[in-house]
Amino acid sequence: MEDTAVEEAEVSGAAEFAPALIAAHPHGNSVAVAIGPELRVFDLKVGSPVLLSDDCGGRSHSDAIRAICFSVSGALFASAGDDKLVKVWKTDSWRCIRTITSEKRVSAVAISNDDLYVTFADKFGVVWLVTLGEDGTEQVSVDNKPVSILGHYCSIITSMNFSPDGRFIATADRDSKIRVTLFPKNPLKGAREIQSFCLGHTDFVSCIAFTNISENQSFLISGGGDSTVRLWDHINGCLLDTCQVRDKMEELLELNETDDSSLAIADIRPSNDGSLVAVAIQSFNGVMLLACDLVGKKLSFLKVITMEKSYIPTSLASSFSSELLWTVMGASNMPNQASSQLLTRLRIIRRFQKDLLSSDNCPAILEDSEVPHGEKLLLALQGSLDVAKQEEVLASVLAALKVSMHKMLVKKHYSEERREQRKRGRNDKKIKS
Template sequence: MEDHGASLGAGVGDMMAPALISVHPDGSCVVVAIGAGLRIFDLLRNEQVVVSDETVPARHGEAIRAISFNDKGNFFSSAGDDKLVKLWNTESWSCIKTIRLPKKVTSVAFSKDSKWVLFADKFGAVYTLPTAVKEEKDEPAQLLAHCCSIITDLEVTSEGKYIVTSDRDFKIRVSVFPADPLKGAPEIWSYCLGHTSFVTCTAFVGSQTSGQQLLVSGSGDSTVRLWDYKTGKMLHVFDTNELEAVRDDKTVDCAARAVIGLSVSPDGSIVAVLLERFTGVLLLEYDDLGKRLKHLQSIILSEHVVPTSLAFDVASRLWIVAGAAESIELGDQLVTPEEAAAAEARAQMTAKMAVAHVRLIVRCSGAVGQDAEKAAHYELSEKESMLGGEALLSTLEGGRADSGEVAVAAEAAEQAMRKLMSKRQYTLQERENRKRFRNDKKFERNEV
């Protein structure tokens, strides 16, 4: 993997990490990760959730980059730049496992039987860990690798037979989920090739019960593509640049906006799309008969902030968050426990002070006659009528969510993402310096 710096030491403030949002499978709680912090709101009790963590380290020390519930909702995982993967029991919201990887973590997912948590890193490797608590120490086992290319997303198919991974080098790989994950996943089933820029996100459309689900993917080439992932065949290309709402949004002076987020409704029929520097959400409809994606609706946020993450809940409501926090990095140098604790405290304070916007998009109620078409449309819920009310907003937004401040932070996070996904060209001298200061290489001094 090629990174963006040739020097050693801590880097503070040189990156921004986007806010992420996830909803419990039964809709009972909403989680926002911003910086190194988790903000959780219980919709049934209408109150903030306080987590407990007696593992070591007991808190994330750098930005969280991936969060996920398992299908049953009894597990939740968070992971990120501190190379930590934390597994949480959602009944008590206590952390039951913490492990550290050699590289920063970019994505997490669970097996369909909930026996395994999977996580991918910046070096292109995917690891797995059993969710069961054991007396002996758990060690992650490597499942597969992408040859030093940053893995951007990780998904498991609805029937649990395949692992889908996407990366910075334009490709999507479909691997067979092994009978014994501890022995790796060496069997590659197919590749989905066709994107002309880095792939950012993937999801599945269609009914889970039919067994005929297809894959959708988003990319830096501004397209959302539809795939038969079992054969690797590309079925349709939806170019977001062709939409009037995107062309009319003047917040960015570039021909191509990266697709930065995807979420699919529970029935598999609606694909919600986030675009780089676009102050709204695109809703695409999946045509199962024609195997195509069609534009359904464009929803523009009145605050003119760019959403950074989104997630459908079980009732087909679409939750979106806009925001980012400064990523405080320790780097790979050796530090004392006191220095590590101080950096962790700074990261937690930065996360606590970060502000975000949380909004809810709801499906319009059904109608008859001439208004029947409205049944397929969505509308932005007013802030005053948000599910969870002021208590939810106070918990998830983190204080006074000034739209200007949120917009600037979100833009900085997108620029950081662009920087990470675009391979840097190095001079000969820079390459030599990078070889000398590789953090996985030991040097011995010759005594004179």
């Protein structure tokens, strides 16, 4: 019975849904939203949508985008996904300067702090690297192909980040592991020196992020399918503290009968100074805020910001120069969904900062009329201003979000007969009859 249920889930389409993603320029110059194959960018300085320039022509991607990120400097932006392409963009012109082809679908992407390298992870758990030009903007040569630098042994890598000092690259996977690897001076020869493993999650790790305590010291924060947010000393692989999100949500919202899988952590975002951590939870219509005491090495519940019942954030973003926390909801690759239905919904929280507990600085959700650049930004990033149309489409997204992350990342279990059938259907390992 269990095998049958898993197989049905596998082919239903919900397991392959692609959540909407959002990323903010580190200096507040722009904000980008990815939904399905569409990449939407809004220039916050000029106050207008960005026209992407891609020498390949047509859409920036031909299938669902699974990962987006800005470089630390803000000069570069990378997008990658199910079309097995990684695209690198210059953010001053939003011209695609490099298209990299992967052998497998891409699940995570990151840009080194010096803008010299782009790393991406495929569905087989291999991390690949490509060298950019000395200024981080131009292709080195036509033959500059991706080089594998590390791997997670056939486990999907869900999140990848460089440490603030650029010394390490952290990778998380669906098998509850976080690996911290020393990023070598010559990464083309591989990143073989493992600094530590951060082990403690009991289900898939969905997201990781670094937060600074000083110029030379930082910590790692992670969230996972076990409904926990964890604080790590990534240098030594030590677990410093754990926040049990499920216990707090049950207490606040009386979710006693809610299954663990529906309270998986969808995304985390530290504030600029690292004192706060915003947490998106799979079945929660809002954001949980945690206080992060980097001196005492503690995480503690602070408050929840509740939004309308139909809004469950799928991704979070913030910039160094702004107190705004950007959130987005949306999904693609669902059954019977047309490209015209690729709508997202934005909600922005202001005063995402250290002194939010003071009476004059409580975080607040911006009304649509208060959003920077108003309707122009919303139309560019959401795809529509028709609230009724949005509600209809996002209602189906809401149902998919409550079950899809766990189905997508949890390891599937098959009967012996089903495993043999799957082997016979694989192109790389045919079984002779």
